[in-house]
Amino acid sequence: ELKVEQNPLFLSMQEGKNYTIYCNYSTTSDRLYWYRQDPGKSLESLFVLLSNGAVKQEGRLMASLDTKARLSTLHITAAVHDLSATYFCAATHNTDKLIFGTGTRLQVFP
Amino acid sequence: DAGITQSPRHKVTETGTPVTLRCHQTENHRYMYWYRQDPGHGLRLIHYSYGVKDTDKGEVSDGYSVSRSKTEDFLLTLESATSSQTSVYFCAIRENRALDEQYFGPGTRLTVT
Numbered sequence: 010e011l012k013v014e015q016n017p018l019f020l021s022m023q024e025g026k027n028y029t030i031y032c033n034y035s036t037t038s039d040r041l042y043w044y045r046q047d048p049g050k051s052l053e054s055l056f057v058l059l060s061n062g063a064v065k066q067e068g069r070l071m072a073s074l075d076t077k078a079r080l081s082t083l084h085i086t087a088a089v090h091d092l093s094a095t096y097f098c099a100a101t102h103n104t105d106k107l108i109f110g111t112g113t114r115l116q117v118f119p
Numbered sequence: 120d121a122g123i124t125q126s127p128r129h130k131v132t133e134t135g136t137p138v139t140l141r142c143h144q145t146e147n148h149r150y151m152y153w154y155r156q157d158p159g160h161g162l163r164l165i166h167y168s169y170g171v172k173d174t175d176k177g178e179v180s181d182g183y184s185v186s187r188s189k190t191e192d193f194l195l196t197l198e199s200a201t202s203s204q205t206s207v208y209f210c211a212i213r214e215n216r217a218l219d220e221q222y223f224g225p226g227t228r229l230t231v232t
Contacts, residue, residue: 040218040219042220042221050225050226051209051223051224051225051226052162052209052223054220054221054222057218057219057220059218097161097162099162101219105150105167105169105175106164106167106177107162107164107221108164108178109161109162109163110161111159111160111161112161
């Protein structure tokens with residue numbers, strides 16, 4: 010059974026600092042997804058990682074995938090307040106179903 | 120927004136009453152999903168559909184049923200609502216492309232008193 014764990018669950022960071030969110034999954038996954046959710050809003054797709062070593066970047070966010078370690082990371086560079094949100098990773102054993110992590114609530118302060 | 124709407128957006132109902140949530144899409148996607156979101160649990164799949172009248176269970180399907188009589192509509196029914204079903208419900212579609220991304224509707228906040 011595929012399980013997905015994220016850590017940390019909560020992250021409070023100062024503007025300008027770097028940090029990484031970790032996403033571990035328990036069995037083979039076809040692909041790995043990252044989503045962002047603002048308070049009271051829906052989920053927004055950020056990245057889809059398809060293969061070992063895949064790296065994708067958008068602005069201050071960079072996602073990577075290590076299928077051998079069953080680990081994906083979301084790295085935040087020089088955080089700004091606008092990045093404050095909850096970030097979810099999700100893995101899929103077959104593409105029919107996504108299994109989500111519990112989310113990382115990121116708060117960026119001045 | 121991938122053309123997904125959910126109705127109602129907010130609902131308060133009493134324990135034991137039936138409730139139906141509707142998800143509507145305008146882009147002819149084959150796959151549709153219902154999730155619930157609760158603090159500390161992320162999103163959990165309730166049921167999904169892979170075509171008209173083709174549905175399957177997710178990880179938290181007990182107490183829920185679904186129907187899909189048209190491509191564009193996917194209905195989630197709570198036959199007899201319980202307080203444990205108080206949650207935010209999201210519908211999603213899966214695009215028919217290489218990345219198989221899921222896109223989410225705006226959500227329905229359901230409170231069962």
